[in-house]
Amino acid sequence: MKASPLSWLQRLPAAFATAAQLLAPRSAVCLLCGKPHDSARSAATAGQAKLTFQLRQSLCGACLSAIPWLTRIACSRCGRGIPCDDCIRSPQRTFVCNRSAVRYNPAMKAMLALYKYRGNEQLAPLLGDMLFPVFEAMTAELPLEVSTAAKRKAAMRNPADYWDAITYVPVSTERARERGFNQAEQLASHLAAHYRLPLVHVLLRARHSEKQSFKSRSERMRDTKALFSFNEVGLNTIRILSSASSEKSHKVSEFIRILLIDDIYTTGSTAEACAQVLKQQAQAPLEIYVLTWARS
Amino acid sequence: MKAQVYIVELGGEWEARLTINSEVDKHYWLVGSYGHYGNLNGKLAGTGWLMKEELPLGDACRVVELWGTASKRSRENEQGSRPAYAGDKGLLQAIRLLLACSEEARREAANVVETTNQRWWQRSGPRLRELETSKESLLSLGELWLTQGHKARGGSRREDQLAGHMPGGMRANREEAGDQQFDRGLEELAAWTLLAADVMQGRALLRSEAHALLLRAAGPGAAAGWSGVLQLAALLGRVRLGGSVAAGAGGRPDAWRRRRRERRCQRCGSGEALLHRTACAACGRECAYCTACIGMGRSRECELLVTGQRSLQVESRPPVLQSSVEQRLVKWGLSPAQSAAAAKALNFVEEQAPKPVQTNWDEASVARDFLLWAVTGAGKTEMIFPLVESVLLRGGRALIATPRRDVVIELDPRIRKAFPDASVVTLYGGSEQRWESGDITLATTHQLLRFYRGFDLVIVDELDAFPFVGDKILHYAADKSCAPGAARLLLSATPPSELQRAARRGKLQHARVPVRYHRHPLPVPKLYQTPTVLQMLQQRKLPVKLQAAMLGSLKRGAQLFVFVQKIAQTEPMAAMLRNRLQHSFVEATSSQDAERTDKVKRFRSREIRVLVTTTILERGVTIPKSDVYILDADGGLFDEASLVQMAGRAGRSADDPFGQVYFCSRERNRAQLSAVRHIQTMNRMARKQGFLLPTSKGGSAK
Numbered sequence A: 001m002k003a004s005p006l007s008w009l010q011r012l013p014a015a016f017a018t019a020a021q022l023l024a025p026r027s028a029v030c031l032l033c034g035k036p037h038d039s040a041r042s043a044a045t046a047g048q049a050k051l052t053f054q055l056r057q058s059l060c061g062a063c064l065s066a067i068p069w070l071t072r073i074a075c076s077r078c079g080r081g082i083p084c085d086d087c088i089r090s091p092q093r094t095f096v097c098n099r100s101a102v103r104y105n106p107a108m109k110a111m112l113a114l115y116k117y118r119g120n121e122q123l124a125p126l127l128g129d130m131l132f133p134v135f136e137a138m139t140a141e142l143p144l145e146v147s148t149a150a151k152r153k154a155a156m157r158n159p160a161d162y163w164d165a166i167t168y169v170p171v172s173t174e175r176a177r178e179r180g181f182n183q184a185e186q187l188a189s190h191l192a193a194h195y196r197l198p199l200v201h202v203l204l205r206a207r208h209s210e211k212q213s214f215k216s217r218s219e220r221m222r223d224t225k226a227l228f229s230f231n232e233v234g235l236n237t238i239r240i241l242s243s244a245s246s247e248k249s250h251k252v253s254e255f256i257r258i259l260l261i262d263d264i265y266t267t268g269s270t271a272e273a274c275a276q277v278l279k280q281q282a283q284a285p286l287e288i289y290v291l292t293w294a295r296s
Numbered sequence B: 001m002k003a004q005v006y007i008v009e010l011g012g013e014w015e016a017r018l019t020i021n022s023e024v025d026k027h028y029w030l031v032g033s034y035g036h037y038g039n040l041n042g043k044l045a046g047t048g049w050l051m052k053e054e055l056p057l058g059d060a061c062r063v064v065e066l067w068g069t070a071s072k073r074s075r076e077n078e079q080g081s082r083p084a085y086a087g088d089k090g091l092l093q094a095i096r097l098l099l100a101c102s103e104e105a106r107r108e109a110a111n112v113v114e115t116t117n118q119r120w121w122q123r124s125g126p127r128l129r130e131l132e133t134s135k136e137s138l139l140s141l142g143e144l145w146l147t148q149g150h151k152a153r154g155g156s157r158r159e160d161q162l163a164g165h166m167p168g169g170m171r172a173n174r175e176e177a178g179d180q181q182f183d184r185g186l187e188e189l190a191a192w193t194l195l196a197a198d199v200m201q202g203r204a205l206l207r208s209e210a211h212a213l214l215l216r217a218a219g220p221g222a223a224a225g226w227s228g229v230l231q232l233a234a235l236l237g238r239v240r241l242g243g244s245v246a247a248g249a250g251g252r253p254d255a256w257r258r259r260r261r262e263r264r265c266q267r268c269g270s271g272e273a274l275l276h277r278t279a280c281a282a283c284g285r286e287c288a289y290c291t292a293c294i295g296m297g298r299s300r301e302c303e304l305l306v307t308g309q310r311s312l313q314v315e316s317r318p319p320v321l322q323s324s325v326e327q328r329l330v331k332w333g334l335s336p337a338q339s340a341a342a343a344k345a346l347n348f349v350e351e352q353a354p355k356p357v358q359t360n361w362d363e364a365s366v367a368r369d370f371l372l373w374a375v376t377g378a379g380k381t382e383m384i385f386p387l388v389e390s391v392l393l394r395g396g397r398a399l400i401a402t403p404r405r406d407v408v409i410e411l412d413p414r415i416r417k418a419f420p421d422a423s424v425v426t427l428y429g430g431s432e433q434r435w436e437s438g439d440i441t442l443a444t445t446h447q448l449l450r451f452y453r454g455f456d457l458v459i460v461d462e463l464d465a466f467p468f469v470g471d472k473i474l475h476y477a478a479d480k481s482c483a484p485g486a487a488r489l490l491l492s493a494t495p496p497s498e499l500q501r502a503a504r505r506g507k508l509q510h511a512r513v514p515v516r517y518h519r520h521p522l523p524v525p526k527l528y529q530t531p532t533v534l535q536m537l538q539q540r541k542l543p544v545k546l547q548a549a550m551l552g553s554l555k556r557g558a559q560l561f562v563f564v565q566k567i568a569q570t571e572p573m574a575a576m577l578r579n580r581l582q583h584s585f586v587e588a589t590s591s592q593d594a595e596r597t598d599k600v601k602r603f604r605s606r607e608i609r610v611l612v613t614t615t616i617l618e619r620g621v622t623i624p625k626s627d628v629y630i631l632d633a634d635g636g637l638f639d640e641a642s643l644v645q646m647a648g649r650a651g652r653s654a655d656d657p658f659g660q661v662y663f664c665s666r667e668r669n670r671a672q673l674s675a676v677r678h679i680q681t682m683n684r685m686a687r688k689q690g691f692l693l694p695t696s697k698g699g700s701a702k
């Protein structure tokens, strides 16, 4: 009789503590680079105090400090870090403005690819957490209204008072089936849950669009129109939800303030198409803001 | 993805099945002929019924499983008295059972646990109770399949519409397209299927991988009709379709006597702890995916895993092997020690006739293990050549797996040169030969995840090296890749103690190669008492003895490996050595060094003379004339195996067989003494067995 291969294979780890195992406490492995990390140390790094515990826990110091936060904004319309042609060329936008959490550099590209294409959904809460600082900054930027100005001075703004609903850029049914999830929806739902804002499913994606990157700018603009349609139930939900709350900073009868979430903002055509559908169909004044995870 | 379930009546018995393309099943069971491929189904069905609703793939698999259990139990209960399954009554009974099974699968998925004594297949869910009275409403939940003889009764001409669902872009029914074109569609499907079944043999692929393989092997038509192709292959028993994450057989009852069905990644073997559940848009329910093997594509509950059945069989000793083991070994030009070990291994590989091809997918297949314990520099690659040859001569496939990608790439030309007539496939992340099959497969251990009982000889190189050691996934993969009865050869210079013990006790067949190919003994390490590296760096002092030894090494023209424990110490140590040795060609490298490959190259070319490093370079890098200095040799990171491996860097070439090895530490610990003993034992064994060159002295003195 000989030893079953399975039995020794399973006991190997105990018998042989390798260098790597000794160096790495097994639980603390960076979700991005896979390298072991010391969460206590990375937590102490200056400038990262604002980040959520979950972010600091899940990523190593090197990956955390490599995040290109978009804090200095050059274009107040699209939230870009440098002045941009797109906003000069088409100054008329249906949405008020866009803000993004990070610059879409190669590291962020890789991170999004891990999540969106590889399907590592464990990253969803991290990407979601990364939206919090920019969402709060965006809320603070909202125009003052006389009636609430005094209140605002007194206390920190509660974002829930300023937004009526959160929604997201939808994906087509085929795409959802293939990928198993919609990244924009997951980000939106993460944000909504954290700030206790209603998440509404207002938009539908009509058909599968080809890869955007192979098209010219004008082609892209044309294609995205008629791409989205409208879910009446969703908007009714917004009306009901916002009228029920008396704590809002603005009067819902005047307008409904909606935050539209997507993963990346490139030319803004997707956000524009969504905003147009929303505005046309809503039969109620809407104020649409766009929040994206990355600005390319 | 989603799938459907159906039942077919085969000789008075009902059977439940899963399908990802129901039209293919319908034709297979009711007609079964495929143009000039003739009849591929020897057992046609009388009647069938397809449940309309699409179920999450995992649920559909479970329905078929539950059906099996239920019909087995009801057969046992009704001992001999066969249920009246004939006619309408039988059909309705079978439909009810199928619906009950699907209800149960749904309940399980929603985490309602089954209690062991409840006979769920006899109780009907709320939905079923309503239906019980009405035959019409029951039938309306699905699609009835009737053979042509029954046509009048069922009024079904559906099989005529088959052509519209066949791959090949035919969108017309039989009447419009004509018999010829219809048959051509079926022929095409059969041709693709047989081809697909061949190329999928011994593989375990996710849907996207199977798609890529189909595209490569059978072209875009086959890839577009992937679901039909895979479904027919499954009907023919050539592939198995299932969820990539699924509950394994034999769930354990928990404290409440409820049966807990634990999910497992069917590809890498990871259990619940490494599964992550999310809401899934692909199947419309909570669905778990495997985080452990996500780097190789996402394995999840509703993701299809296609497993290909091997059909070829290795012969034990056909006439080609009538030449003796000794005769066959001659051509490889092995040293006496290599020959002796290779002969033993060869006898082991050939001693047992492989088991016949198994039809039962779930039967455990245990490989036969052989340990080849060969010292560093023994020339193990040459020793595996005759083994690979033996398997190829008998029509089998060989796999050589090694943990590191650079070793795979380095081995590739050597294998191709040794076997010019064999097809060699080299697999690693990003390899271009990803979808090719060959006589010899060279792969990093991770690639084994994509195989299932594919190889008759599996050679696992450096099984004690990181990342292989301690990685359960890789062990699972190494087990899974062996065909039933395959021989598995484990190669190591420093086998885990567990294996050493098994070998000593005669529980594991093995051969030892105690001498290097150049037939000189292994350099025995000298033990120097020195301060710790930390002290050396703080006091900026290199011990006189150590400095003298290093200068001596440099003077005799050797390359110096300097091993330290910590990555952070590599650079400061290099800086100090540069200063103390008055030598500028000192560099440091570690796992964190982006320029590692380049530095190793410069070390090889003698541009760098002294390389300060960590255990990352304990294996693999072979430099002809080199001396080895291990600092803090008593540190926790250096165990016996690692010390033996590092010492194994010295004296590798025949031109300079007596390299120097120094263990420098404050204390002599057990690991150091064991390592020295290990090396001395090998040398003694080599001398005793007459493997050493007659001129050779006994290695460097202690």
Ligand SMILES: [Zn+2]
Binding pocket: A030, A031, A032, A033, A034, A035, A059, A060, A061, A062, A063, A064
């Ligand atoms: Zn990291």
Ligand SMILES: [Zn+2]
Binding pocket: A075, A076, A077, A078, A079, A080, A083, A084, A086, A087, A088
């Ligand atoms: Zn702009």
Ligand SMILES: [Zn+2]
Binding pocket: B265, B266, B267, B268, B269, B270, B290, B291, B292, B293, B294, B299
């Ligand atoms: Zn897995």
Ligand SMILES: [Zn+2]
Binding pocket: A180, B001, B056, B280, B281, B282, B283, B284, B285, B286, B287, B300, B301, B302, B303
């Ligand atoms: Zn799913």
